[in-house]
Amino acid sequence: MKFLFKTDYEDDIRLFPHSGYLWTYGTLLILIAAAPHFLSSYLVSQLVFVSIYAIVGVALLILTGFTGQASLGHAAFLAIGAYTTAYLQQFGVPFPVYFLTAGLLTGIIGAIVGFPALRLHGIYLVIATISFALIVEEILARWESVTHGNEGLRVKTIQMLGTTVPRDSPGFYYLCMGVLIFVILGAINLLRSPTGRAFVAIRDSETAAKSMGINVSLYKVKSFAISAAITGLAGCLFAHKLSFISPEMFTLQLSIEFIMVILIGGAFSLHGAVLGAIFIVMVDPFLTFLKDDIPGAIANLSLLLGAGAERAAAIEKSSAAFASANGLKGAIYGFLIMAFILFEPLGLYGRWLKIKLFFQLFPLYKRATFKRQKIYVKSERNR
Amino acid sequence: MSKSFKAFGLAIGALALTQMPALAQTKVTDQGISAGEIVLGSHQDLSGPIKSWGVPVANGMKMAADELNAAGGIQGRKIKLIVEDSGYDPKRAVLASQKLIEKDKVFAMVGPMGSPTVLAAQDILFDAGVLQLFPLTAAEFTYKFDAAKPQERLKFNNLLPYVESTRAAVKYLIESKNLKKPCIMHQDDEYGKNVLDGFTQQVAAMKIPAASVTSYKRGVSDFSAQVAKMKSDGCDIVVLGTVVRETIGAMVEAKKLGWDVIFLGATPTNVLEVPALGKEAVEGLYAASGFEIPYEDTAKGKVKDWLANYKKAYGTDANTQAIIGYNVIMTFAHYANKAGKDFNGKKMLDALESGDVFQDIFSSPPTKFSNSNHLATTITQVQQVKSGRWVLMKDSLSF
The missing domain is CATH 3.40.50.2300 (Response regulator)
Structure with missing residues (x-):
């Protein structure tokens, strides 16, 4: 096991605490860069969706994971980013300009939404953000001169530096990954700055934060604005990836998916956003693959175990019928999520940390390591 | 010199000829086709x-x-x-x-x-x-x-298509029943918008002002406000840009108010579920449709x-x-x-x-289809619910 001796404050805030990080993240970066060259565009497309969901995941982590403000309105922020993109594009605005405008405008709206949040906590804040999302959905459907209402808007291919970047090209994939990496680095930087530390202080105890001289209202609004702005950037990419947007795409369901990204990934670390996004986006196609391949595999297995050819064919047929039953995927999906919330509240990243520690400390690993030592009393009165 | 120039020109021309159709050619895949x-x-x-x-x-x-x-x-x-x-x-x-x-x-x-x-x-x-x-x-x-x-x-x-079928059905009913005050209630989404467009285009073409236009959000189940408004506006035909539940809901509401008016649904209302679930409340409902719904016994x-x-x-x-x-x-x-x-x-x-x-x-x-038209048909029928069944009233309609 590696021990890090920190002798300086610089050691504490370093981006790569030791050389091992450089190796692992360097390899990951090479894999990401090489991916479009050896993966089919179906898989690359999934990775693009993963990166878009991960960007929203990072945004939501900043707000929910680090500032402690829940939101079920992020689909609306995504919609604002997407519609800004589609609207400005009509006037020939270049990609970098409308990309940044999408982020900026969404950030401003996020700050405005942040104001009522100053007086709301927990479930009440969730209700407020849901109503915000519903209002946005309604505006998108009604403001026909800008949004084309329920007919939706076509989004053209990105034009940049004299070339087009089609949504299925490696170029678009690199763009999404680049934005994701930039957002993650930005978030890491933010979290080790005074602002980020103020966020964490507010999450842990508002009273304590206030007594330390933190302007709670200011930082809450800031957190909302930053989170919304990042989601707005993701919205721009999302619009380009789908090439068509309409109000019915940005529903409460999507906001719930985003919350699930961080719940499943782990709401205490930025790794969680990426792992959660991989889970949410890729489980469904993965189950589709299983549906296609498992019945054949089961039949082969039963042949090996000595079943006759006829029997094996019957087994293949019945397992195929079971695997393609409507709603089976939804059930598996729901079951996995329930299992996570019940048995692994720290999410995928929490599980990874535990596995890593298990091997590092083997055979001395104690399950109690991850038990919370101190239970804070959380009530409406003493926050 | 001039001869070789000519040959060069011919060669260029030939090349251009081979390339030109390729430019306008549609690429169609052959994948997925095998001998069996x-x-x-x-x-x-x-x-x-x-x-x-x-x-x-x-x-x-x-x-x-x-x-x-x-x-x-x-x-x-x-x-x-x-x-x-x-x-x-x-x-x-x-x-x-x-x-x-x-x-x-x-x-x-x-x-x-x-x-x-x-x-x-x-x-x-x-x-x-x-x-x-x-x-x-x-x-x-x-x-x-x-x-x-x-x-x-x-x-x-x-x-x-919704627009064309709505136009044809609206035209037929307004003309055959000599109606003066057409109204519409439509769902607030892309589908409802299409029905509204068809309705608006047709009444404009016939120079009859729409007496009332109301909408509802997908998923709601109470239509009392919309129906009451259309009644007070004096509608004599209500076009429904609705699906199954809303069609029944609107007609139940009209019955409750004792309002006897012609209802005409867009094509999605022309399904078996409407008379099956709506029972006597949807008696008399007209609908635009593409084909006759078959019944087992007939x-x-x-x-x-x-x-x-x-x-x-x-x-x-x-x-x-x-x-x-x-x-x-x-x-x-x-x-x-x-x-x-x-x-x-x-x-x-x-x-x-x-x-x-x-x-x-x-x-x-x-x-x-043809090389300029990729839509199969716009020919519309109008059917009506009579004793719990869809019955063909008029076919081969257009606007």
């Missing part, structure tokens, strides 16, 4: 908000494929149909389309479900040269194409057998949705047969555009 098989793909909503459409459509498609295969397939090639669930989510529709193209190597996308889902995945199909045949959305983008963009020629639709010949087979295979009565799904595959098979023994993508496209007429077993208006 044609692979077709589709994405349906099997678990989402419109699964009451997706599931029977998928059943109808499977049934058609099984029937064709049992009869020896298309010129000896069996149909392999792969259906993916999109859950009415454009993201999943995009991924499903890519999976079908790349992993399953489908030759064509047949009967994909829903407007946002079809639109989000459309370009992916065209880039791969995969035909998009008969999607389950009557929106314009599924058949209107730009001749300058060759890949757009890959889309065909055989569904009756159906004859092929249709009767078909109804019995469907019930045997899926344990429920066949409905409009199942017929549409069935027809998707049957229409494909008709044109694939016409494309001939040495079937390929180019031949299929030519067969579709040949102007050959396909007639289904349900006596729908005939399906016919």
Whole structure:
């Protein structure tokens, strides 16, 4: 096991605490860069969706994971980013300009939404953000001169530096990954700055934060604005990836998916956003693959175990019928999520940390390591 | 000198001639076609908000494929149909389309479900040269194409569009009953907007002002305010841009107020569920429709057998949705047969555009495409609910 001796404050805030990080993240970066060259565009497309969901995941982590403000309105922020993109594009605005405008405008709206949040906590804040999302959905459907209402808007291919970047090209994939990496680095930087530390202080105890001289209202609004702005950037990419947007795409369901990204990934670390996004986006196609391949595999297995050819064919047929039953995927999906919330509240990243520690400390690993030592009393009165 | 110059010019000219048609040529894939098989793909909503459409459509498609295969397939090639669930989510529709193209190597996308889902995945199909045949959305983008963009020629639709069918039905009822105050109540989404457009265009063309226009948000179940408003506006016909539950809800409300008015539903109201669930409340409802809904006890010949087979295979009565799904595959098979023994993508496209007429077993208006028209038909019928059944009132309507 590696021990890090920190002798300086610089050691504490370093981006790569030791050389091992450089190796692992360097390899990951090479894999990401090489991916479009050896993966089919179906898989690359999934990775693009993963990166878009991960960007929203990072945004939501900043707000929910680090500032402690829940939101079920992020689909609306995504919609604002997407519609800004589609609207400005009509006037020939270049990609970098409308990309940044999408982020900026969404950030401003996020700050405005942040104001009522100053007086709301927990479930009440969730209700407020849901109503915000519903209002946005309604505006998108009604403001026909800008949004084309329920007919939706076509989004053209990105034009940049004299070339087009089609949504299925490696170029678009690199763009999404680049934005994701930039957002993650930005978030890491933010979290080790005074602002980020103020966020964490507010999450842990508002009273304590206030007594330390933190302007709670200011930082809450800031957190909302930053989170919304990042989601707005993701919205721009999302619009380009789908090439068509309409109000019915940005529903409460999507906001719930985003919350699930961080719940499943782990709401205490930025790794969680990426792992959660991989889970949410890729489980469904993965189950589709299983549906296609498992019945054949089961039949082969039963042949090996000595079943006759006829029997094996019957087994293949019945397992195929079971695997393609409507709603089976939804059930598996729901079951996995329930299992996570019940048995692994720290999410995928929490599980990874535990596995890593298990091997590092083997055979001395104690399950109690991850038990919370101190239970804070959380009530409406003493926050 | 001048001779070689001439030769050079000829060579350039010849080169230009070979290149020119290539520029305007539509690329159609040949993947998924083998000696014994044609692979077709589709994405349906099997678990989402419109699964009451997706599931029977998928059943109808499977049934058609099984029937064709049992009869020896298309010129000896069996149909392999792969259906993916999109859950009415454009993201999943995009991924499903890519999976079908790349992993399953489908030759064509047949009967994909829903407007946002079809639109989000459309370009992916065209880039791969995969035909998009008969999607389950009557929106314009599924058949209107730009001749300058060759890949757009890959889309065909055989569904009756909402705008045209609403116009034809509104025209027929207003003229035949001499109505003066037309009104509309429509769902607040893309579908409702289409019905509203059809209504608005038709009353404008007939120079009759709309007496009342009201809407509702998808999912609500109370229509008392809308119906009361339309009653006070003195409507003599109410056009409904509704689906099943809302149609019944609006008519129950009118009955409650003792308001006797003509109701005319758009094509999605012309399904068995409306009279089955609405009972006497929907008596007298008119609806625009594409074909007659068969009933088991009055159906004859092929249709009767078909109804019995469907019930045997899926344990429920066949409905409009199942017929549409069935027809998707049957229409494909008709044109694939016409494309001939040495079937390929180019031949299929030519067969579709040949102007050959396909007639289904349900006596729908005939399906016919050309190289400038990729929409099968706009011929509309008007049906009415009489003692709990849809009855044909007038066919061969247009505006």
